[in-house]
Amino acid sequence: MAALQLLRQRQPVKFTAFYSSQLGGIVTDPALMVLPFDDHMVHRGHGIFDTAGLVNGRIYDLEAHLDRFLRSADHSALALPCSREEMREIIIGTVAASGQRDGAIRYWISSGPGNLDLTPAAGAEPAFFVMVFPGLVYPERWYTQGLRVMTTTFPIKPSLYAITKSTNYLPNVLMQLEAKRAGLDNGVFLDANGNVGESSNMNVGFVSSDGVFRHPKFDHILAGCTALRALDLAPKLVDRGLLAGVEVCDIPAAEARTAREMLLMGSSVRVAPIVEWDGHAVGDGKPGPVAKALLELIDEDMRTGERLITVDY
Numbered sequence: 001m002a003a004l005q006l007l008r009q010r011q012p013v014k015f016t017a018f019y020s021s022q023l024g025g026i027v028t029d030p031a032l033m034v035l036p037f038d039d040h041m042v043h044r045g046h047g048i049f050d051t052a053g054l055v056n057g058r059i060y061d062l063e064a065h066l067d068r069f070l071r072s073a074d075h076s077a078l079a080l081p082c083s084r085e086e087m088r089e090i091i092i093g094t095v096a097a098s099g100q101r102d103g104a105i106r107y108w109i110s111s112g113p114g115n116l117d118l119t120p121a122a123g124a125e126p127a128f129f130v131m132v133f134p135g136l137v138y139p140e141r142w143y144t145q146g147l148r149v150m151t152t153t154f155p156i157k158p159s160l161y162a163i164t165k166s167t168n169y170l171p172n173v174l175m176q177l178e179a180k181r182a183g184l185d186n187g188v189f190l191d192a193n194g195n196v197g198e199s200s201n202m203n204v205g206f207v208s209s210d211g212v213f214r215h216p217k218f219d220h221i222l223a224g225c226t227a228l229r230a231l232d233l234a235p236k237l238v239d240r241g242l243l244a245g246v247e248v249c250d251i252p253a254a255e256a257r258t259a260r261e262m263l264l265m266g267s268s269v270r271v272a273p274i275v276e277w278d279g280h281a282v283g284d285g286k287p288g289p290v291a292k293a294l295l296e297l298i299d300e301d302m303r304t305g306e307r308l309i310t311v312d313y
Contacts, residue, residue, distance in 0.1 A: 004031040017098030019090055019130040021081050022113075026097045035129065040120055041110030045168040048072040049108040051267050052091075053135070057101040058308040060301075062091065064225045068165060069107070075164040078109050081128040094130040095311045104135035104268065108167070136268035142185065143295070146275030146287045147264060149199070150179055151253070152187035156197045159220045169201070176200045186264065188277070191220055196251045202266035203227035204274075206251060206259040207290045211244035213237070216251050226298065227265045229307075233297040242290055261288035270302075271295040 008030040018033035019026045027033060041047030050069040053060040066084060073080060082090075091105055107130040114121025152175040156162065175187040179200075188204055189197035196216050198204055203224040205215045213234050215227060237243040256262070262274035262282045271294045273287035301307070 001031060004034070005029075007031075013133055015131055015133045016100045016103075017094050017130075017132045019094040019128070021125075021128045026094055028097065033131070035110070035127070036113040038116060039110050039113040039127065040124075041108065041127075041167055043116060044118060045166065046076065046078070046120070047108055047110040047167040048076055048078060048165055049106060049167055050165055051104055051106045053267055053302060054095060054100065054103045054105055054132070054311075055302045055308075057313065058310050059092065059095065059105065060305075061225055061229065061307045062088065062309055064228070064307070068223060068225065069109075071163075072165045073109055075160060076166055078111055079126045081109060081126040087128060090128065091130050092309065092311055095132055096313050098132035099313065100132050100134070101313075102135075103133055106131045106133070138269050138272070142269070142272045144287070146273040146282075147185040148276040149186045149188055149274055150182055150184050150278055152178055152189055154178065154187075154189075156189035156191050156220070162198075162221050163218070163223065165222060172200045189221075190253055193250075194253050196253055196256050197221050198224075199264055202264045202269055205230070205263045205265060206256050207243070207261035207263075207288065208255075209258050209260060211260070213243050213246045213290065214251055215248050217248055224266055226267050226270060229301065230265055230271065230294050230298060233301065234294065236297060237290060237293055240293075242293055259283065261290050263291050263294065265294075270298045 015030045015033055017026055017028050022035060050065045052062045052065045091107060095105060110127045111120040112124035112126050114124040154171050154174050157171055179187040186199050188199055191197050196204060198221040205213060208214055215231060231246060234243060234246045260283045262277060264272045264274055271291055273291035275282050275285050
């Protein structure tokens with residue numbers, strides 16, 4: 001226990017509460033936030049996860065995240081450890097126990113422990129875990145100066161694996177490591193037809209030369225909840241004259257490189273401008289007005305929108 005506590009003291013992230021169906025409750029000591037090594041999520045990657053935001057004591061867009069979570073469970077042939085309603089209440093209860101009012105909530109389903117085979121052990125019970133933590137933090141310069149990205153040399157995931165939010169993020173990790181080694185902020189996948197896919201753990205969108213906000217189709221990339229919400233809110237920018245339209249379509253890389261703006265979207269980053277791609281400036285090489293306006297819309301939605309659940313601390 002002392003060694004586990006010392007290990008946790010060395011970590012930069014402070015986890016404030018953890019629910020485990022295997023433990024049968026919530027713990028707040030990070031040293032106890034563990035699971036069995038023979039759990040198939042650990043040694044085979046047979047598990048899924050999702051993340052929801054926590055803003056001023058309220059959970060943002062949890063229902064949309066749970067929708068995707070359950071789709072991922074179905075794609076992964078994972079039995080549910082409890083009902084959706086029970087998961088929802090456990091998530092809210094874990095946030096309340098954490099005392100944390102801003103940050104993120106990440107939750108998982110695993111196929112359970114019992115062996116080191118490819119398939120779960122006979123009688124293995126699927127497990128549910130919930131973690132409350134401060135959330136991922138990105139540099140302020142991403143928003144004020146913009147990101148620099150590259151086309152990754154690693155292949156995009158096949159569609160089934162791309163649309164499933166599983167714990168197997170090896171291609172995403174390799175993409176990010178490659179970008180960091182090149183002195184860049186992130187990477188971008190292209191599909192076999194040369195169309196833009198997604199980034200490491202975020203979606204990518206564009207403002208085309210004719211002023212249309214375009215996003216890649218979701219049949220071969222993860223349906224990011226923030227990207228979907230941005231598409232819901234973007235028509236407001238059409239009304240303001242900042243956009244000429246909103247489309248979800250295939251985006252050939254050659255066409256994407258002529259865009260006025262390139263945007264990164266995700267639960268933690270929200271909306272951030274990309275100003276350089278493969279060494280070439282995007283638009284005028286500066287953060288554009290649509291990225292700024294969409295970020296403001298998302299931030300407002302996270303503070304005052306209709307998709308908030310108040311936590312009873």
